[in-house]
Amino acid sequence: MKVNELKAEAQIYSDTLSGHLKIAAIPGPMHIIVKVISGFKMDFPNVKIEIFEKGPKEILDNVLQDEVDIGLMVSPEGLSDQHKGVVFEKLMEGKIVVGVHPHSPLALNTMITPEQLAGQTLVIYDDHYIQDFVERYLLKAGPMNILFISNNTRAIENAVAAGLAITIGMDYSFIKTFEDSQKIMKTIELRSSDQHTPGSIVSASKQGSKTVRRFINRLKHEFEEGIRRG
Structure with missing residues (x-):
């Protein structure tokens, strides 16, 4: 055999x-x-x-x-x-996660609700699905300041690492090949009330x-x- x-x-x-x-x-x-x-x-x-x-x-x-x-x-x-x-x-x-600075108060959570993100500054990847999710769920839960939308992942990571903003995305988007990724950003699952969110x-x-x-x-x-x- x-x-x-x-x-x-x-x-x-x-x-x-x-x-x-x-x-x-x-x-x-x-x-x-x-x-x-x-x-x-x-x-x-x-x-x-x-x-x-x-x-x-x-x-x-x-x-x-x-x-x-x-x-x-x-x-x-x-x-x-x-x-x-x-x-x-x-x-x-897949699931939606929030990327925050490791020393952010949000990093203490094991799960985050859209309401907890009200008033936060956001940087997001230029992706139709993510932008649609922000408009349909996050902005309805409370006001957020969108600092920029970009397809430059390094710029997004730098903004989070500098404590300027948080980001959101699908969890597989944050898979890294380098060991020190945890020093730059911590990802936390985002709880959504929508049970039909594709994942x-x-x-x-x-x-x-x-x-x-x-x-x-x-x-x-x-x-x-x-x-x-x-």
């Missing part, structure tokens, strides 16, 4: 994959996706990969029109029922090719390992 398992594993890596893999993704998990692409290209150099950063609606449209092979997005409840021709596969569960990253595709399947499996593994490492 062990020999057969080893043969099967060897066959997987001896397969020569080629072709063109197009991926569209929301901004949050982009750093994880790039890491997976790096390893994937080393093992399968004949696969040409293109990745596009887009909003969820555009991603779904691209999948439906066969313009991309894999779409990675936060999936609202019932989305899979609306599009029968698309295969939705959950890659990970899972899914891959949406219309093709079941070997290349697509292998890439999705690697991505799922990296998500799981990243959350485990914290």
Whole structure:
């Protein structure tokens, strides 16, 4: 049995994959996706990969029109029922977290409510889902000052590290590869009264090719390992 398992594993890596893999993704998990692409290209150099950063609606449209092979997005409840021709596969569960300076009074909490954030200064990533969440839930709970909106993660981290602001995002957006991340920011789960807030990253595709399947499996593994490492 062990020999057969080893043969099967060897066959997987001896397969020569080629072709063109197009991926569209929301901004949050982009750093994880790039890491997976790096390893994937080393093992399968004949696969040409293109990745596009887009909003969820555009991603779904691209999948439906066969313009991309894999779409990675936060999936609202019932989305899979609306599009029968698309295969939705959950890659990970996510949750909204607040990023604060480790010495902030907010850092003493194990969970934060939107009401506790009233009056805070906020910096957020330029992401449609996060901006929509801020408008629908946080600003209704109390006034907040938005210092800036940017796709520059270093600028956001620097603002939090300097104690100028707090930030929010999906927990997987804060997965770091360096050990001293805890010195810069502490993340705390945000409790929302909305029970239907989407919180899972899914891959949406219309093709079941070997290349697509292998890439999705690697991505799922990296998500799981990243959350485990914290």
